[in-house]
Amino acid sequence: MQTLIQTEGLKKYYGKKHVVRAVDDVSLQIMQGRSLALIGESGSGKTTFARLIGGLEKPSAGKVRFLGQEIQGTGEKTFRPLRKDMQIVFQSSGGVFDPGYTIGESIVEVLRNYEKLPRAAYEERVDEALRRVGLDPELKNRYVTQLSGGQCQRANIARALVLRPKLVICDEPVSSLDYSIRKQILNLLNEIQEKYDVTYLLITHDLSNVPYVCKAVAIMYQGRILEYMEGTTAIGERVMHPYSKLLYRSIPAADPRRRRLLLDEPEQTEELHAVPKGCPFQNRCVSCTDRCRETMPPMVEREPGHQVACYC
Amino acid sequence: MDYRQTDELSIENLCVDFDTPEGIVHAVRDVSLKVHKGRITALVGESGSGKSVTSLAVMSLLARNGSINNGKIICNGTDLLALSVKERHALNGRTFGMIFQDPGAALDPLFTVEQQMTEGLREHQRISRQEARELSIRYLKAVNLQEPESLLKKRPFELSGGMCQRVMIAMTMALQPDYLIADEPTTALDVTVQKQILRQIYQLCREQEIGILFITHDLGVVAEIADEVAIMQAGQIVENGDVLQIFEHPQHAYTKQLLNAVL
Numbered sequence: 001m002q003t004l005i006q007t008e009g010l011k012k013y014y015g016k017k018h019v020v021r022a023v024d025d026v027s028l029q030i031m032q033g034r035s036l037a038l039i040g041e042s043g044s045g046k047t048t049f050a051r052l053i054g055g056l057e058k059p060s061a062g063k064v065r066f067l068g069q070e071i072q073g074t075g076e077k078t079f080r081p082l083r084k085d086m087q088i089v090f091q092s093s094g095g096v097f098d099p100g101y102t103i104g105e106s107i108v109e110v111l112r113n114y115e116k117l118p119r120a121a122y123e124e125r126v127d128e129a130l131r132r133v134g135l136d137p138e139l140k141n142r143y144v145t146q147l148s149g150g151q152c153q154r155a156n157i158a159r160a161l162v163l164r165p166k167l168v169i170c171d172e173p174v175s176s177l178d179y180s181i182r183k184q185i186l187n188l189l190n191e192i193q194e195k196y197d198v199t200y201l202l203i204t205h206d207l208s209n210v211p212y213v214c215k216a217v218a219i220m221y222q223g224r225i226l227e228y229m230e231g232t233t234a235i236g237e238r239v240m241h242p243y244s245k246l247l248y249r250s251i252p253a254a255d256p257r258r259r260r261l262l263l264d265e266p267e268q269t270e271e272l273h274a275v276p277k278g279c280p281f282q283n284r285c286v287s288c289t290d291r292c293r294e295t296m297p298p299m300v301e302r303e304p305g306h307q308v309a310c311y312c
Numbered sequence: 313m314d315y316r317q318t319d320e321l322s323i324e325n326l327c328v329d330f331d332t333p334e335g336i337v338h339a340v341r342d343v344s345l346k347v348h349k350g351r352i353t354a355l356v357g358e359s360g361s362g363k364s365v366t367s368l369a370v371m372s373l374l375a376r377n378g379s380i381n382n383g384k385i386i387c388n389g390t391d392l393l394a395l396s397v398k399e400r401h402a403l404n405g406r407t408f409g410m411i412f413q414d415p416g417a418a419l420d421p422l423f424t425v426e427q428q429m430t431e432g433l434r435e436h437q438r439i440s441r442q443e444a445r446e447l448s449i450r451y452l453k454a455v456n457l458q459e460p461e462s463l464l465k466k467r468p469f470e471l472s473g474g475m476c477q478r479v480m481i482a483m484t485m486a487l488q489p490d491y492l493i494a495d496e497p498t499t500a501l502d503v504t505v506q507k508q509i510l511r512q513i514y515q516l517c518r519e520q521e522i523g524i525l526f527i528t529h530d531l532g533v534v535a536e537i538a539d540e541v542a543i544m545q546a547g548q549i550v551e552n553g554d555v556l557q558i559f560e561h562p563q564h565a566y567t568k569q570l571l572n573a574v575l
Contacts, residue, residue: 041502042473149359178358179529180573205502250503252532254574256555261507261536262514 104140230305
């Protein structure tokens with residue numbers, strides 16, 4: 001199995017005095033065929049992490065390796081061929097396409113950027129990409145405003161797939177879609193990874209998406225990874241970190257006989273200032289000790305393939 | 313359970329049409345729906361199914377090209393459609409409160425929380441600035457916001473999404489409406505924040521006997537808080553009933569399809 005992405009102590013701080021620690025000391029690995037879900041609330045640094053991996057943002061410290069090659073400090077010349085193997089699917093599918101271009105033109109542009117092919121071959125590749133995502137190739141002549149939300153997100157995935165990448169970063173791919181379409185898109189992502197050997201980094205705040213597509217989960221809070229776990233069956237029962245438990249307890253049960261959100265003890269709604277030191281979750285944690293306020297707990301392997309950063 | 317007719321908001325055979333350059337669009341077709349005080353009615357459907365239009369019709373906030381062509385809206389025994397637009401708008405705030413999906417956009421970034429809260433209060437009640445301020449503080453506390461005094465000085469962009477939504481709820485509740493229309497109030501929020509907001513809405517409903525029309529497309533949320541459920545598709549209610557009945561014995565194919573799509 002090939003290692004697609006490896007990060008070591010990756011950091012991204014913003015602000016003059018580095019007050020905003022968007023990504024803080026993250027070391028993760030994504031292996032080929034083992035799609036990873038990165039979970040966290042808004043503002044936890046998920047998207048910044050994705051941008052660092054995609055080379056769209058320069059890290060404050062740490063390293064990112066893609067296919068064994070370090071991506072920072074390499075010039076555009078060496079980075080460009082790497083980029084071809086790594087594509088991003090953004091959240092707002094409508095905003096990705098230029099309203100003045102047809103879907104086909106937008107997708108061809110991506111292809112033309114990286115590959116020199118005869119004209120007819122371009123057309124063929126676009127048709128193929130659209131077919132892969134279950135769209136009629138005729139849709140390439142439409143404009144983005146003429147597509148429904150679901151079609152638009154499919155076209156967006158087709159745009160990412162047209163270069164036949166190894167890694168696709170999906171940033172909240174279904175959160176702007178209706179529930180009935182969400183399941184279709186997730187199933188589609190899963191189908192694609194099985195058929196075409198694509199690996200995903202799925203970024204989401206909706207934990208219910210994870211088991212459909214991913215083989216491993218990382219839970220992020222205020223820039224840090226608090227828990228990493230391989231296997232995505234019954235995650236809710238297996239998580240150990242107090243934050244992960246809180247997240248899973250907050251998912252609606254979808255069963256009116258087993259209501260739980262309203263029964264749970266109300267959580268402290270303290271304003272979330274960034275903590276100066278120690279564990280970032282200390283203010284909201286029920287089992288917080290003095291030690292947690294002083295030093296950040298290291299990631300410790302509790303079971304094979306299951307790491308937790310907590311003193312509990 | 314029996315309800316007095318005066319304690320409910322009842323929509324009967326409502327039809328709303330929009331006159332567009334492409335022709336007449338029948339956005340809401342023959343919709344009947346009841347909201348009881350102290351109970352939560354969930355209106356569920358996909359985007360474009362007419363959920364929001366239904367709620368806007370109740371508050372007389374339809375766009376200019378929209379019109380109610382048939383049906384009745386009866387609130388606490390009064391037929392709203394017999395009232396003038398001015399009289400109906402006077403009901404908004406006092407009788408109907410509304411909270412929206414995007415709390416950041418519903419608040420004005422140029423004004424502080426205090427300015428926005430007291431403006432609403434003083435519009436509807438004859439009270440002094442100081443009284444309005446005290447009332448605001450009381451309601452901000454009621455929705456579990458810490459340090460309401462300093463919060464009043466802040467502007468919406470200094471607050472998180474969950475805090476903005478709580479400010480919206482406090483603002484709406486300070487006018488003590490009989491009914492609250494909540495249009496996808498937690499869709500833009502994280503699950504942990506969603507949980508807190510849902511709890512807030514549920515408490516308001518039970519403790520202050522407010523009738524809630526909860527518009528959503530998330531059946532998980534419906535299962536957690538609704539008493540009654542109406543499923544809407546393409547402008548029509550295809551099924552309605554008690555929450556247990558809908559989840560355990562769905563009748564309509566579309567309801568079954570929606571339940572299947574729950575992740």
